[in-house]
């Protein structure tokens with residue numbers, strides 16, 4: 001038998017034993033809070049097809065473990081960790097045990113990992129791919145977990161969380177800390193922790209007629225791919241367009257639509273990169289719909305809506321009736337969301353099936369650690385029986401309500 005054929009046969013025989021091999025590069029893109037009505041308006045306003053139009057191939061069910069209407073934390077936990085959980089949980093299961101995140105799993109596979117968002121970096125979506133908290137608004141635990149995660153690249157908002165002590169720890173770990181688009185553009189490799197504004201980044205609708213020193217989502221995504229793709233083992237990248245959701249909560253259509261158009265530009269760019277780099281799986285899905293947006297028939301069709309959204313250069317430029325739309329909720333809704341990407345064979349039907357569908361991963365709870373909890377200068381540590389001293393959040397996960405400790409990664 002010729003050697004290449006023999007090799008092929010051996011590989012075919014071994015494959016069932018190894019299970020599904022994960023792709024080299026994995027890019028998960030989440031346009032937070034985007035329902036199909038927002039997609040329709042974005043297309044009307046663009047006046048041309050969206051990149052998403054030809055990439056969509058399915059629907060995703062979004063409910064959480066304790067509600068038919070998920071919040072962003074439970075949805076992102078499902079997509080990152082592979083199990084439904086309670087609303088408010090960041091990478092914790094319903095028994096309040098921490099779960100292995102997609103980011104930490106990918107690091108353990110030797111891949112480079114990046115987290116990119118237009119929200120604060122501790123927003124529920126980026127956080128569930130990179131950190132842990134029993135409750136989503138525990139910003140200190142979330143950023144300290146991110147700093148301790150070893151994840152290569154974080155880009156987004158939340159600069160107010162970068163205290164001098166945290167910045168020093170990051171510099172000691174070798175991270176660059178760019179504060180604006182120019183500084184980010186100058187970075188060519190290595191670890192990056194770029195927080196460009198307090199809270200969320202400036203909305204795209206507000207950048208339309210004013211200069212802004214913050215990078216855009218496409219700029220952040222391009223830089224992330226440029227840096228992460230230098231790893232020969234491949235990479236995992238989560239890209240969130242966070243503010244379609246923010247606009248929908250505020251019933252502000254231009255805010256949402258300009259965010260979605262920018263997200264869609266990012267989609268076009270990422271799909272083009274993936275086409276040129278085989279063994280890259282791109283999976284795109286909102287975490288839930290927000291606002292219950294509908295588009296009833298209006299006197300002049302969508303004409304006035306299109307004009308008004310195109311003209312807007314600020315938040316709160318009008319009200320639902322000015323755009324000929326209706327919102328049925330100030331909250332998230334429970335409808336299914338679209339599924340898009342470059343690999344239709346990767347076909348999760350629910351958000352909790354993402355890790356299995358992409359990488360053959362099952363949900364994994366993290367191992368509990370034994371030892372003595374001690375407080376020193378207001379800092380909580382675990383002294384382990386083998387003599388290690390682990391700092392809460394940075395080195396290990398400390399669950400305050402139960403007093404239990406867990407390893408950050410699976411052993």
Ligand SMILES: [Zn+2]
Pocket residue numbers: 032033071072073245287288
């Ligand atoms: Zn959300």
